[in-house]
Amino acid sequence: MEPILQFFYNLVPGLADLPLWIAATIVGAIVVVAMFTYIALFALIGIWLERKISGHMQDRLGPMEVGGWHGWAQTIADTVKLLLKEDIVPDKADKPLFRFAPILVFAAALSAFAAIPWSRSFIPANLNVGLLYILSISSLVVIGILMGGWASNNKWSLYGGMRAVAQIVSYEIPVSLSLIVAVLIAGTLDMQQIVLNQSGSILSWNVFRFFPFPFIAFFIYFIASLAEVNRTPFDLPEAESELVAGFQTEYSGMRWSFFMLAEYADMFVVAAIATTVFLGGWQAPFEFLTFIPAAFWFLGKALLIVFVQMWLRWTLPRLRVDQLMYTAWKVLTPFSFALIVFVSLWKIL
Amino acid sequence: MKKDNLPAAQFEVEVPDTLKTEEMTLNMGPQHPSTHGVLRVVLKTDGEIIKSAEPVIGYLHRCFEKHAENVTWHQVIPFTDRLDYIASMNNNLGYVIGLERMMNLQVNERAEYLRVIVSELNRIASHLIALGTYGLDIGAFTPFLYVFRDRERILDLFEEICGARLLYNYIWVGGVAYDAPQGWRDKVLQFIDYFVPKIKEYNDILTYNKIFIDRTAKVGVIPADVAINYGLSGPSLRGSGVEFDLRKDDPYSIYDRFDFNVCTGKGQMGTVGDTWDRYWVRVAEMYESAKIVRQAAEQLPEGDAKETVPRNIKVPAGEYYMRTETPRGELGYYIISDGGKTPNRVKVRSPAYCNLSVLPAIAPGVMVADMVAIIGSLDIVLGEVDR
């Protein structure tokens, strides 16, 4: 937080005279609002992009009407519609839980943004256990989803919620284990340190060091993170063709849009983690490209991963529950354990 | 019905006595994304695993058989369109050939060829939808739009020849409603040239995808004897390895003149008769239909294709059971005439209805997700199930 505080002290000199806790609260609030705005913007653009990408992958055009140029305002119009929709809470639902679930899901997604390093100085909270923090805070999502699925008092929602728990809890393990491979190399859980550890050219990024182990770990992380954020081929909690809409079945309007927002925020978070841990974070791929701002590299890499997530979504069918478990426990987990062993040995030797 | 022949339930869960569990009744449909219309399946589930499934039908009942008793012989044809609205041409064909056989009518060569071309094109269109929606059921969205892109071309051809895109009313007693317009034959050949390589694309993105195979192989296995006992027909029967195709086994129209194979499931990816086999039979049949269309279009003779019979036909008193191979299986019209202007009775043996009947037999022990795959692989059209 210090660099950001310093930045704001320079911006507004009066801030430095206030007690630290007040200044920190004010700055923190500003950062949270900025992050929220960023997520909302990312969701707007991300949903539009997803529609366009899916459209073109399917020989369609996607939205073309609203706003003129390639329907750029389509998601804005949709958001306005969602905000204006009647807020429906089913009569037999567990109302407090039903109302709280989307907030919890979104809060978990938003909190994860706190420890993501955007550049050398901009990291909202530079924790020395940043990675651990992100992993644990983003698993809160599962509680929100189960809450929503249970509280809806709908059998499809219940299925969706149950599946989400089974899936996300299982995939936490390969996610964490594959990240440990990189942590072993960096020797720290501090997100900023992990990035600094990879400075240099593209070859000093974690994916390409100790080749091929972190590369496979990156691959495992990417697959497992898809399951973490419920994207195809692991979108079982929603599973449109099986469970109607899974845990979201009874949600509409504003509350539903929070689930949507959280999904896109989560997509970005896992992409950001992958970028930070494996792809050198905000570092430029080559020394001579460092004049381009760090945030550009960070965003570029993260968005590339988001694109691949979308690409996969519009290519693959969905797994079944038992196959999902098979993939987690019998493929991804043993492989990540093996990788940890190999990398540790390499480190020691 | 011997229950022993059914394969062992895929998933069995051992529940310790101390754990109290309850079965849940789950109404799948009539509004559900993948029951292919307004089918309702009452599922008894134990967690994700299905204990029993009972299809409830009738949400789309439109009194076809009663309508048929109240309109003239010819006016029944537009109603047959609406049985299986994805393959209307094949529906027209069965009824019309039935009437022609009752009346001992000879049809012009050109009309016969046109009938075969449109029926086989319609079979391709129908199988395309089966493929696309099956992908959708499994969770792959993109193949669905690829097949619609290609089906659109078939519909364009139909629109050109008869003016309609879905409910054609094209095959009439004594011939067809319109002769093919200038250049239509070449367009058909062009389409076949375009279409056959496209099947590889569907295979690349869906058929041979490992996830798709995992989801469909060894799921919903219908052994051959069970399939026969339940009266399955069409790709659902052939998927179980039974080589039975009315175009070969009880030829009608001029199907005996063409060279094509009957495709059966061989269990390439798992067991014979699993959902992947039924799916694969449809893919393979598209190749065969393309072959038939190509032969028919190349041999298409000149001549008159329009009907030569007066429209107020009278069918000699009698009974006839006409069965044809539609994309879904054996579509039978049991026609009773009392010699009057209107049918006395037209009973439809609809393949989708009979195919659906096997659902309760194969459902126990599968998961909810497999249920969707099984319903999709039977390729039912609710318009035909409920009539």
Add this chain to the structure above:
Amino acid sequence: MGEYFKNIYKAIVTILIGMGVTWRHLFTRAVTIQYPHVKRELPPRSRQKLFVDIDDCIGCFQCARACPVDCIDIETVKAGKEEDLGETSTGQKKRLHVVKFDIDLTKCCYCADCVFPCPTECIVMTPKYEFSTYDRFDLIEHFSAYSAEEAEKLKERDRKEKEALAAARAAKMQAAPKPPSSDKPGPSA
């Protein structure tokens, strides 16, 4: 164990093949038509909205009889002896006032069964497909050339004629009680 690695290999390869397909399609031209801005040229046979050229209609009811869903509603009034309604473009003499020719497009099933029996080819399917309305009663197309008042007048005349005829026949019957002849009485003014 071999099977296990083979499965993983297969999964990766087939997923990459699938991704290749979607990647290629990302750059192929879309087949979508921007409908309200771009409209497809429909083939001339296209069966969309029914159209009746009422000038050619002779009021023969063939189309109404052919319709499987009874969506065509026709009423006719016999023309008087001195009235000349002209000829159709196919050269048939028109003998009937077609006072009502309504097609209920909400019922129409677009089967084109009515088109074929028409002796003067006056009822046709047109490729016009944009005819949605806000009121479903607007979908009942009135083709008759007569206004409601004219039609009512003609019908009134017809009714009176028929009554007169019936009265005359009754009088005749009274005068000479014998079984009525089978030939129909011709139109009389």
